[in-house]
Amino acid sequence: MIDSLIDKIIGMQNPTCVGLDTHFDYLPDEMREDISTFEGASERIVEFNMNIIDKVCDIVPAVKVQVAYYEMYGYEGMRAFDYTVNYARGRGLTVIADCKRNDIGSTAACYSSAYLGKTDVGGKILKAFPSDMLTVNGYLGSDGIKPFLDDIKANDKSIFILVKTSNPSSGEFQNLKLEDGKYIYEKMGALVSEWGKDSIGKYGYSEVGAVVGATHPEEAEKLRAEMPNTFFLIPGYGAQGGSARMLKVCFDERGLGGVVNSSRGIICAYRKPEYRGMNYYDAARAACLDMQQDLLGAIGKMGR
């Protein structure tokens, strides 16, 4: 699946991922009028997502759907998540389910079934939230990762494991130094490389990727050097303060190696002065094009 994402990034010359972190309050006033139930909110969120997807699917390769923004609307919200994931895949987008799931092996297998695999109900094979890629937290070690590796192999999927996250306090734990002089985030990076070594594709990148925040360029640069076969999912661009200049270090000499997420910067673009007067989906498209130019300017041609 990572090869297919990189193919699209090169084809579109755009390593942008649109984050569908669709809080109901992000919707235009007129879409929120008279809505006061989870069911109503979820329907409107789906409508909003569909319109954004339709407007960007020819210029961006991927969307990242942040499940927390759907769970907060209950099971109706999860229905909206499901609909969004399926709709985006139907429009040709690579769908990253941003769930950061983690548990012991037997339970991790359930999560993997839910997002990357299949669920057997009385002999009938069903799919819960069929995504292309999933974010995962590696705190539990190998046996909590193994079920995902099995589904990656069986079903051509990918995962991204948290290595160095984009939030301000990520260093509090992740930047503690180990006795061998390495930092925790580097050690997690080494585990990720190890877990991915059997699934390296045609571009030299593995199906087991890493989440590396745009907001921490020093660490990102180090990780790029230490993890030459690991593709990065890069959050933190835009609203969180990461710039194209800062995240450039995540890319290799071919202009490959990562996909950059922006959520509020795109889906809430219609509220920014520079897109005033545009409706939300046209503003989202314009913001994607602006982001593409910004990234191209810093990274250069992709696949050169």
Add this chain to the structure above:
Amino acid sequence: MIDSLIDKIIGMQNPTCVGLDTHFDYLPDEMREDISTFEGASERIVEFNMNIIDKVCDIVPAVKVQVAYYEMYGYEGMRAFDYTVNYARGRGLTVIADCKRNDIGSTAACYSSAYLGKTDVGGKILKAFPSDMLTVNGYLGSDGIKPFLDDIKANDKSIFILVKTSNPSSGEFQNLKLEDGKYIYEKMGALVSEWGKDSIGKYGYSEVGAVVGATHPEEAEKLRAEMPNTFFLIPGYGAQGGSARMLKVCFDERGLGGVVNSSRGIICAYRKPEYRGMNYYDAARAACLDMQQDLLGAIGKMGR
């Protein structure tokens, strides 16, 4: 909320938590007949859970509902999760939503709203999956924990943060040594103590608890000494190999300090030779009583 759980543990003389990790395949054959949809499976899982809850709610203080086993049945599964959580609370049980959620601050706030707080939809205040306690992964540091601390305070809730997990490979990452000679799991423990220091209740235990596996007694003993104000959620008893003798070290001189989870050992008890001939809910009750005796034998009277 931790005081209320400890009150119940003392009142019932039972620190058992029943894990409702209800895989559809765990149901008796006759309950699975002719079912081949997520909706059908979810209805039967709810029926199974309700019957277990009815049979154990007078002898155990808490249930832990493992969300992965519901997500794998799609949004219908999440509806079953919601129903189970609400039903168990209605029967007076303390409900631990075992979700191991984690993300950057703004997103962690959505998770916290979903399980411990409220969601505002057009001015109407709704609750997604209203639980008493939630498991959380602390890899992202303070700003990923803060939203949960806010909801703990505002709504009288608790969280349990992963410190030393019960799975075989947990040491691969958690037992790496830091430059100051401490292990990663101890450092996470120290962060957990710090996050909990403002919410210590009448028994000396904080609303910010720790997940500490019964399968690693050496680490558990160390953590009990280093975290005197932290209540433990203790998985790994039974099916995973942890015994009452092993987990005894998690308890203080009053016989307090933890709640011990058993999932398959209780909900699948009807399949074990020792409960043969009993239906699943009577077997579950019998297994709870046996577990209570086993724990009391090792730990002694609670609240002495």
